[in-house]
Amino acid sequence: AQSVTQLGSHVSVSEGALVLLRCNYSSSVPPYLFWYVQYPNQGLQLLLKYTSAATLVKGINGFEAEFKKSETSFHLTKPSAHMSDAAEYFCAVIQSGGSYIPTFGRGTSLIVHP
């Protein structure tokens, strides 16, 4: 079975500060991992994905994430937060060789202060 845990339902940062959103996964086989962003009243938009290639994945809007198998983690980072980054962020996992249905974490709300 696959699952995703996002630590912290809310993360608050100042504009210009480092953004770190945490995601840990459990999967019995090598997973595919994703970060999605949801702006208010919008659908989910893919930020980046890991599909067993490079462990450091760069995405849109300056975000990146690093797959660390030893820590079963896929944390999302951005060096400098912008006000427009305020949104809900979801980590998701697909277990390769399984049902290929994305399973989502409970989401982390990123709050950016001026």
Added chain:
Amino acid sequence: DTAVSQTPKYLVTQMGNDKSIKCEQNLGHDTMYWYKQDSKKFLKIMFSYNNKELIINETVPNRFSPKSPDKAHLNLHINSLELGDSAVYFCASSPPGNTEAFFGQGTRLTVV
């Protein structure tokens, strides 16, 4: 050129009514899904279809019935609506290999 489109975007209805939400994707994907997002933003898979055939049917009341007339469409019909059905429903689709899901804008259902 909306990739995954859902209609309506907002739906307010009374308890006991029957309603449908439509979803269409123009990406040529074989796999489509319905997710329910509750008031705490949790996304839970409801159904998954692959090439018009039901693949996954999670624990969902049988008042919810998906229908896929062709692989580009996956509609969701809900009978006898209850207050607890109020949520945002998202349609999504995936290409072969299911390495990414593309989401619609969501349908906010409010049952009063």
